[in-house]
Amino acid sequence: MTLRFCARIVWIAARVMPRAAGKENADTSSNWDLVVAGSVSGVTTRFVIAPLDVVKIRLQLQSHARSDTTLPVYRGLVQTTATILREEGITGLWKGNIPAELLYLTYGAAQFYTYRTIHLSLTGLGINRSAQDFVAGGAAGAVAAFVTYPFDLLRTRFAAQGSGDLRIYTSLANAVRTIYAKEGVPGFFRGVTAGVGQVIPYMGLFFATYEPTRAFLTRHNEAGALSFSGYESAVAGGFASTVAKTGVFPLDLIRKRLQVQGPTREKYLQKDIAVYEGMRTIVQREGIRGLYRGLGVSLIKAAPNSAITMWSYEVVLRALKSARGDKR
Template identity: 85%
Template sequence: MPRVAGKEDSDKSSNLDVVIAGSTAGVITRFIIAPLDVVKIRLQLQHHARDAATPPTYRGMFHTMTSIMRDEGITGLWKGNIPAELLYLTYGAAQFYTYRTTHVALGGFGLPRSAQDFVAGGAAGACATFVTYPFDLLRTRFAAQGSGDQRIYTSLVHAVRTIYTNEGIPGFFQGVTAGVGQVIPYMGLFFATYEPTRAFLTRHNEAGALSLSGYESAVAGGLASTVAKTGVFPLDLIRKRLQVQGPTRNKYLQKDIEVYQGMRVIVQREGIRGLYRGLGVSLVKAAPNSAITMWCYEVVLRALKSARGDSQR
C-alpha cells in the first residue's frame, strides 16, 4: 500500500478513507478472480500419491476449470462467492487499516523502511486473517462441495448452523494457526517487495505519483504477490487441507481427502511436489489479484481524497 505510512498521507487520508478503499478493492477483486480461487482450492485439496495407478481427478488449471464447468456448470466457478465476498470485504478493510496504523506507529522507532514494511505487513495480515477466518473456512468448504443433491451446505445460514451444531465455535477456526503462520511472512514479504518496487516505478513515471493510470501499484502488486506466494505456498496448502477436516470430510466432491497428518507425511507420500499442488494456478491468480487490489485501492483512495477536498472548499 503506497505511502500510507508517511506523515503527508496520514494528514490527507482518514482512517475511514482507508477502510472504504480497502473494502471496495477487496470486493471488486474477489468477483474477478473467483474462478481461479475455486480451481486452486480443488487442486490443493487433492491427494495423489506418487505411485498411484490411476490419474488424479484434476490435472492442472485448465483441466480443472473445464471439468468444473462440464460437471457443475459455469456457476460452479463461483461457488462460495457470498462468504468469499464477505471475506474480501472485511479482509481488505482490516488489512489496510492495520497496515497504515502500524506503519505510522513504527515510524517513531527509527527502524529502516524495509523493516517497517515487513513488520507492518505481517501485523496487517495476522489481524485481517484472524478476524475474517470463519469466512475463509466457509469459502473453502463451499468451493469443495458438489452441486444439487451433493451439496453439504444448502446456504450460508445452513452452513453456519451446521458447523456450529456439529463442531462448535472451534469448527470455524480449523487451521487458523496455519493461516496466521502463513500470512505473517506472506504479507511481510509482500509489502517489503511492493513498497520499493512501487517507489522505483513512481520515480520513473513522468506523470508522477498522482498518475491516474495507477500502473505502478498494479505492477508492484503483481510482482510482490508472486514473490510472497511462492515463498509461503506450502503453509497455504496445509491451511486448506485443515479447513475441510471434521465430520464432513468424506462428503466433498474429492473423496480422497485424508485426515491431516502434517507436512512430513505429505512429503513422504506425495514428494516435495505435493506441497506445491495448485501453485501454478495460485500464481496465475495471485498476480492479477494483488494488481487489481492495489490499483483499486489507489484509485478509490484518490477519489475519496478529492471528494473530501472539494467538499471542504
C-alpha cells in the same frame, strides 16, 4: 493455545492503532477512507478472480499418492476448469462466492487499516523503511487473517462441495448452524495456525517488495524512463504478490486441507481427502511435490489478484480524498 496467540496479536494491534492514528503524516487519508478503500478493493478483486480461486482450491485438496498409477481428477488450470464447467456448470466456478466476498470485504478493510496505522506508529523510531514495511505488513496480515478466518473456512468448504443433492451446506446460514452444532466454535478455526503462520511472512514479504517497487516505478515514470500510464500500483502489486506467494505456498495448501477436516471430510466431491495432521503427512504420502499442488494456478491468480487489489485501493482512496477537496 493458537487462538490465544492470535487473539494476543489482535489485542496488541488494537492498542497500537489509537496511538498511530494521531501521528502527523503527509498522508491525509482518514481511518474511514482506509476501511472503505480496502473493502471496495477486496470485493472488486474477489469478483474478478473467483474462478481461479475455485480451481486452485480443487487442486490443493486433491491427494495423489506417489504410488497411485491412475490419473488425478483435476490436472492443471485448463483441464480443471473444463471439468467443473462440464459437471457443475458455469456457477460451479463461483462456488463459495458469498462467504468469499464477505472474506475479501472484511479482510481488505482490516488489512489496510492495520497496515497504515501500525506503519505510522513505527515512524520516528529509527527503524529503516524496509523493516517498517515488513513489520506492518506482517502484523496487518495476521490481524486480518484471524478476524476473517471463519469466512475463509466457509469459502473453502463451499468450493469443495458438490451441486444439487450432493451439497453438504445448502446456504451460508445453514453452514454456520451445522458447523457450530457439530464442531463448535473451534470448527470455524480449523487450520488457523497455518493460516496465520502463512500470512505473516507473506504480507511482510509482500509489502516489503511492493513499497520499494512502486517507488522505483513512480520515480522512473516521472523521469520518463518508463511508461506505465499511472498503473505503478498494479504492476508493483502483481510482482510483489508473485514473489511472496511462492515462498509460503506449502502453508496455504496445508491450511486448505485442514479446513475440510472434521465430520464432513468424506462428503465433498473429492472423496479421497485424507486425514492430515500437517506437512509431514503430506510429504510422506505425496512427496515434496505434494506441497505445491496448485502452485501454477496460484501464481497465475496472484499477480492479477494483488494488482487489482492495490490499483482499486489507490483509486478509491484518491477518489475519497478528491470528493472532500483534499488535493494532497
